[in-house]
Amino acid sequence: MSELTDKVLNELRDKDVRPVPAWRFVLNSALTWIGFGLFVLLGAQSVSIILFLLSDNDWSELGYFRGGPIGYAFTVLPYVWVAALVLLVTIAYLEFRKTKGGYRYRSFAVIGAVVALSMVAGVSLHSAGLGKRADAMFENHLPQYRRVVPRGIQIWDRPQAGRLVGEIENLGEDGSFDLVTPSGESWTVHPGKDHGGRMPPAFREGEPVRVVGEPSGDGGFDAKAVLPWGPGIEPSQRMHQLRHNGNLEESTDPARNTGEGQSRPSVHPAQPLGRQISQ
Amino acid sequence: MTATDNHNDCLELSDEQLVAQTLENRERFSCLIRRYEARLFRYIQRISSLRKEDAEDVLQDAFISAYRNLRDFDPDRGKFSTWMYRIVRNAAISAVRKLKVKQKYLVPDIGEDLMERIASDADIARDADRGFDSAIVRTTLDGLKDDQREILLLHYLEGMGYIEISDILHIAPGTVGSRLSRAKQAFQKLYRPDARHDATRL
Numbered sequence: 001m002s003e004l005t006d007k008v009l010n011e012l013r014d015k016d017v018r019p020v021p022a023w024r025f026v027l028n029s030a031l032t033w034i035g036f037g038l039f040v041l042l043g044a045q046s047v048s049i050i051l052f053l054l055s056d057n058d059w060s061e062l063g064y065f066r067g068g069p070i071g072y073a074f075t076v077l078p079y080v081w082v083a084a085l086v087l088l089v090t091i092a093y094l095e096f097r098k099t100k101g102g103y104r105y106r107s108f109a110v111i112g113a114v115v116a117l118s119m120v121a122g123v124s125l126h127s128a129g130l131g132k133r134a135d136a137m138f139e140n141h142l143p144q145y146r147r148v149v150p151r152g153i154q155i156w157d158r159p160q161a162g163r164l165v166g167e168i169e170n171l172g173e174d175g176s177f178d179l180v181t182p183s184g185e186s187w188t189v190h191p192g193k194d195h196g197g198r199m200p201p202a203f204r205e206g207e208p209v210r211v212v213g214e215p216s217g218d219g220g221f222d223a224k225a226v227l228p229w230g231p232g233i234e235p236s237q238r239m240h241q242l243r244h245n246g247n248l249e250e251s252t253d254p255a256r257n258t259g260e261g262q263s264r265p266s267v268h269p270a271q272p273l274g275r276q277i278s279q
Numbered sequence: 280m281t282a283t284d285n286h287n288d289c290l291e292l293s294d295e296q297l298v299a300q301t302l303e304n305r306e307r308f309s310c311l312i313r314r315y316e317a318r319l320f321r322y323i324q325r326i327s328s329l330r331k332e333d334a335e336d337v338l339q340d341a342f343i344s345a346y347r348n349l350r351d352f353d354p355d356r357g358k359f360s361t362w363m364y365r366i367v368r369n370a371a372i373s374a375v376r377k378l379k380v381k382q383k384y385l386v387p388d389i390g391e392d393l394m395e396r397i398a399s400d401a402d403i404a405r406d407a408d409r410g411f412d413s414a415i416v417r418t419t420l421d422g423l424k425d426d427q428r429e430i431l432l433l434h435y436l437e438g439m440g441y442i443e444i445s446d447i448l449h450i451a452p453g454t455v456g457s458r459l460s461r462a463k464q465a466f467q468k469l470y471r472p473d474a475r476h477d478a479t480r481l
Contacts, residue, residue: 004316004335005309008342012305017343019302022350101356103449 032098039092040117045134046085047122052131053078053151058227076155080148089114153182156210164189164211164221171205179211179221187221189213289313294359298352305346312342315360318437319367325432327371333378334371341370361439361446368447419470427462434459 011017057076092114096102102110125131138145146154156165159181166181175191189211213223289297289310297314300307316338323334345366352362420428433439433447441459445452 002313002316004339004342005312007339008312008346009306009309011339011343012308012346017347019349020347020351025348025351100353104445104451106451106453 029100032095036092036095036099039088039095040114041121043085043088043092043114043118044121044125045130046081046088047118048125048131049135050078050081050085050131051122051126052135053081053149055126056132056151057155075161078149085118089118092118157181157183159185159187159215159221162212162214162224164213166208166211168205168207168209177205179209187211187215187219189221189223189226190216191223191226295354298349298354298359301346302349308342308346311345311359311363315363316342319363322364322437323367323371325436326368326429327375329371329374329378333374337370337374338367340374341367344370357446358443361443364437364439364443364447365449415471419466422469423462423465426458427465430455430458431462431466 054073054076057072059072089111093107093111096105096110096114122131135149135151138149153165156163164179164181164187166179166185166187168177169180169186170178177189179187179189181187192213208229210227210229211221211223212225212227213221216222292300292310294311294314297307297310301311319341320334320338323329323337324331327334327337329337341363345363348366352359420431423431430444430448433444439447441452441455444450444455444459448455450458
């Protein structure tokens with residue numbers, strides 16, 4: 001018997017070393033697979049929220065956005081959820097690598113498979129309405145959520161980017177009107193030459209609209225188009241509450257909604273760019 | 280049963296049979312130790328610059344760790360030998376870190392035929408007279424990156440195939456192929472047949 005054999009066997013005897021029970025390896029393996037599945041599922045949930053937020057936009061109007069369809073896509077893309085998806089896919093990939101035999105697959109194949117799985121499951125979750133529910137849940141429980149994941153009103157309430165949203169006030173005979181935004185600003189909108197046919201059907205005072213154009217200085221805004229409210233931007237009561245109560249952090253529990261049966265986005269004040277409305 | 284009888288009995292059994300027997304009777308582990316100790320000791324020396332005594336300690340710890348994790352060995356997922364190489368490699372890397380020894384791959388005296396295989400496979404020995412020198416080959420290997428040198432050692436010195444190397448290094452077999460190809464290219468690029476023959480021997 002070799003010297004090494006003696007040493008090893010003596011140590012095994014002296015310390016009464018025994019093989020680790022098989023169930024511990026099975027458990028360890030199962031936990032790794034569960035971790036992998038969990039992160040794929042969370043990635044799928046991220047996909048469902050991304051799909052909901054992307055679908056919750058008026059894609060028919062993307063021609064009015066600077067940069068065209070691509071510019072519009074970059075404007076409405078929920079970057080936080082995209083970053084979360086990248087992170088979750090990475091963790092799922094690392095979990096897979098820890099499984100027995102996981103190293104035998106090429107990295108790009110594993111990452112591709114994880115992304116594909118997340119996409120397929122994400123589409124299913126989105127179809128089941130879980131993307132919308134998760135988005136509403138985050139909105140209701142995380143006060144800062146809408147600041148980092150803008151939706152509807154937040155995307156349109158950006159005058160310097162050429163987008164305005166609000167309600168019509170003081171409709172003039174020449175077609176110009178004052179627009180009061182959710183931030184409490186008032187802009188004087190001058191519909192341009194090419195706005196014809198783009199007016200909302202019910203163009204009257206109190207009507208909520210979106211405006212595409214350019215700020216013209218001193219609170220003026222030259223409109224390229226005046227559009228009706230679109231998906232993700234519910235006309236609102238909520239806006240009236242904001243304007244009259246000034247309570248910008250109020251909860252937006254969907255259960256409290258009236259009329260449309262949709263959740264209302266929370267609205268946060270932007271830097272005043274137009275004339276401030278007098279309360 | 281004498282030690283000799285025991286040893287002869289070992290020779291007739293496969294690794295998998297010996298693993299199964301070891302789980303029933305700890306003493307049977309001696310068969311597996313004897314079967315692999317020389318190869319694994321050389322492997323430790325090749326992948327680290329540990330002293331002989333430290334390398335022996337690493338091998339001893341690796342065998343104890345292997346015994347402890349014996350039920351994790353799955354014959355359906357690979358050979359016992361590659362499973363042991365993986366354990367030994369991890370133990371050697373840990374020891375190198377623990378002892379703060381600068382890891383350096385050593386290419387000890389190896390047969391000329393193996394040197395020839397490396398050189399000819401890398402299309403170095405193109406001259407009819409096979410005018411390459413094992414000292415230069417050794418120096419060339421020393422000039423490679425660690426991962427390139429390790430994969431050449433596993434393939435040419437340990438005689439491992441792609442799947443076995445994949446199981447030892449925990450990388451995809453396809454990656455083994457591309458890494459081996461890059462290592463051979465690097466070897467070819469570094470190889471200087473006209474280099475001085477008094478190149479440092481490792």
